[in-house]
Amino acid sequence: MRPHHGHGDVDRELAQSKIMNDYILQTNDLVKEFKGFVAVDGVSLKIRRGHIHAMIGPNGAGKTTCFNLLTKFLQPTRGSIRFNDIDITRDEPARIARRGIVRSFQISAVFPHLTVLENVRIALQRKLGSSFHFWRSDKALSRLDDRAVELLADVGLDSYSRMLAVELPYGHKRALEIATTLALEPELILLDEPTQGMGHEDVDRVMQLIKKVSADRTILMVEHNMKVVAGISDTITVLAHGAVLAEGPYAEVASNPQVIEAYMGTAQREPEGIGA
Template sequence: MNQVVLRTEGLTKTFAGFTAVNKLNLNVRRGSVHALIGPNGAGKTTVFNLLTNFLAPTRGKIFFNDRDITGMAPAEVARHGLVRSFQISAVFPGLSVLDNIRIALQRPSGLATQCWRSDRILGRLDERCSQLIESVGLANFRTATAGELPYGRKRALELATTLALEPEVLLLDEPMAGMGREDIQRIASLITSVAKGRTVVMVEHNLSVVADICERVTVLQRGEILAEGTYSEVSTNPQVREAYMGVDHE
């Protein structure tokens, strides 16, 4: 089996003459937790949008499991197993935790195109719902309204709805954004847990989290790869320290 599950060749995106991503050759190893880091404006979220075809590249190619997915519709990309989250929480605030996950499960279960299904039919999803709820630590919040969940729990629910699509590669855009220390520790543990058996690529500003859970790190600067390697390798790179970290990371 090919060690690289997701790769790009010369991936480039320009906006009205501004180059946000420039000739990016990214290789993500199968089964790894891979971080994209860099200063604001480095092109990290743009790369995510390109990988999932929410943006069309100006030039270059994207390969997933050696299949060229450049230009493929975002929904089709997701059906092939490349699924992403967003910086903002994307749950239905007026529905319960259970119902949010039920909705997410309707797509892979073939029920998503139905306008109405009985509780009996939707009840077939409950076993998998319960597994997902347990997996993200929301067993005590099963009937809680999503909009009333604490922020960290809401992000955990979002992770569960993403996992409902059975992704082979999971792209997480700043999963720790806006969280306190306790929530950060909880979500970091969840990511480590869900990474078993799949690949995770994450944009993250919290370098402690990157150091703790990411096996490989790509540092971006002005849309280009500045350095790659383990966290220890990139954190001691003089160019990275100058461009991104500025001071010693403790």
């Protein structure tokens, strides 16, 4: 006769299963069609827990559509998505976020006329399930303030806490956005073009920041800057025409003739890094 398992045993088994499962996110033959046009064509991803995984590809390769499928802003036509070995294919976006998948958007998503500290505090209150109330007790708000200051220190913005977000330089706004993302305590962060539109100095700062915050969490990013991709990614998936063209470490992907051809076919010259 099998022994009886209590709730504690089940919890331990689930925890053990999670440890044993090396992949935090997996997709199987993910397809998205728009009126006959196939934007994502049979994409199967395996995102390893604790890694930085980059998704690259020429314009129109299906990267953003893929991101929208993973965060459920779009429903797949076919295929499945599993997070921590749970099928989330039909989950709503809010439920995805509660499970621990948080997306930082391509355009900096902060409240411009609130202070840097208030922006992070709003995200902390969302995590607690309460809305932002200016009239909440000083004790409750100061408890959040302490955590907000810690998060700002993590992203190098502690000295900017009283500044209005609108006054921050562009690269610092992206750092603030990452701080608000971290406030939600995600297991998996999806970064959509985190260095887009930045000068070299800001790119370097955000690149180091991504590396730092990845210490105990998983990051999946879409990124065009090959310096960033080469510098911090553990694994790279290359998409072309909605399908996976190649996957592996940067050196392997960058020397793949199909990858070089895909980029050469859509630009006058190779993007920095590919084929170098």
